Amino acid sequence: MxxxxxxxxxxxxxxxxxxxxxxxxxxxxSLLMVIVVLAASLFLTLAVKPGRLVPTRGQSMAELSYEFVxxxxxxxxxxxxxKFFPFVFSLFIFVLLANFFGMVPGSFTITSQIAVxxxxxxxxxxxxxxxxxxxxxxxxxxxxxxxxxxxxxFLLVPIEVISFLTRPISLSVRLxxxxxxxxxxxxxxxxxxxxxxxxxxxxxVLSIAPMLLIVAIMLLELLVAFLQxxxxxxxxxxxxxxxxxxxxxx
Amino acid sequence: MEVAAAKMIGAGLACxxxxxxxxxxxNVFGSYLSGALRNPGAAATQTTNLLLxxxxxxxxxxxxxxxxxxxxxxx
Numbered sequence: 001m002x003x004x005x006x007x008x009x010x011x012x013x014x015x016x017x018x019x020x021x022x023x024x025x026x027x028x029x030s031l032l033m034v035i036v037v038l039a040a041s042l043f044l045t046l047a048v049k050p051g052r053l054v055p056t057r058g059q060s061m062a063e064l065s066y067e068f069v070x071x072x073x074x075x076x077x078x079x080x081x082x083k084f085f086p087f088v089f090s091l092f093i094f095v096l097l098a099n100f101f102g103m104v105p106g107s108f109t110i111t112s113q114i115a116v117x118x119x120x121x122x123x124x125x126x127x128x129x130x131x132x133x134x135x136x137x138x139x140x141x142x143x144x145x146x147x148x149x150x151x152x153x154f155l156l157v158p159i160e161v162i163s164f165l166t167r168p169i170s171l172s173v174r175l176x177x178x179x180x181x182x183x184x185x186x187x188x189x190x191x192x193x194x195x196x197x198x199x200x201x202x203x204x205v206l207s208i209a210p211m212l213l214i215v216a217i218m219l220l221e222l223l224v225a226f227l228q229x230x231x232x233x234x235x236x237x238x239x240x241x242x243x244x245x246x247x248x249x250x
Numbered sequence: 251m252e253v254a255a256a257k258m259i260g261a262g263l264a265c266x267x268x269x270x271x272x273x274x275x276x277n278v279f280g281s282y283l284s285g286a287l288r289n290p291g292a293a294a295t296q297t298t299n300l301l302l303x304x305x306x307x308x309x310x311x312x313x314x315x316x317x318x319x320x321x322x323x324x325x
Contacts, residue, residue: 006323072298075298076298170306170309173309173312173313173316174305174308174309174312176316177309177312177313177315177316178308178312180316180319181312181315227301227304227305228305230301231301231302231305234298234301234302235302235305238302
């Protein structure tokens with residue numbers, strides 16, 4: 001029994017591969033990513049394939065998730081944000097399933113690696129910057145100039161620039177730290193159960209109490225897993241909205 | 251002072267950042283609830299803002315937690 005709470009985050013190579021000094025091994029992380037992508041694409045394509053008028057349970061799950069994300073984009077970016085639907089939907093489903101697969105005991109949480117979340121967040125920010133410059137040209141830089149009197153701008157423009165630059169960091173660290181903290185907490189409380197159960201006598205019987213607590217925390221973590229995927233997607237929408245409409249919505 | 255002991259103390263101090271996150275999240279949900287009870291009709295339209303406020307607020311506290319984990323495991 002492994003009792004070190006950080007042990008669950010170690011990356012183990014399953015198929016060692018080295019290309020020109022670069023370690024490109026197929027790890028448990030890669031395996032979980034492949035599983036997540038396969039599960040998402042297989043479920044979402046197979047569930048809607050029959051195309052029944054009265055949907056089956058699987059079909060309504062797929063349709064509900066579609067409508068959920070479509071509504072989210074529509075309410076936060078408006079009509080012209082819907083062309084980003086495939087991007088936001090893929091991000092949402094990937095992060096959601098990565099979080100949920102990580103909740104399976106003994107598996108690996110890919111979103112608890114800062115490398116993964118930072119790559120996703122950089123993708124979002126790159127999409128925002130490219131969209132902004134394509135839509136507004138050099139006028140996209142007006143994003144950093146809020147409506148304010150001129151003397152205040154000397155203070156506000158640097159703040160806006162810094163706040164834009166910290167977005168990929170806050171977006172990635174939020175997801176990564178939530179997953180890391182949640183799974184560490186579960187492992188630490190799991191250690192209580194094992195230690196108490198091994199103590200013998202009346203203490204072994206008492207270990208049912210932390211066990212029940214873990215079940216409750218597991219439910220909370222399921223909520224957090226969904227909430228973080230939702231927050232990741234909605235923040236993507238909001239950043240895209242700023243790139244599309246600059247300060248028009250004010 | 252020994253470096254190992256200083257690391258432990260530093261990690262513990264970094265976790266104080268979570269005090270702010272706790273106060274902030276409590277404030278977000280408390281304000282939402284008091285607003286929602288005054289005007290229940292508008293409550294459903296504000297859940298997105300509620301979760302957004304919660305997420306932005308929580309992130310600031312988690313930065314402190316990440317520093318603590320960095321001190322403990324990365325250095």
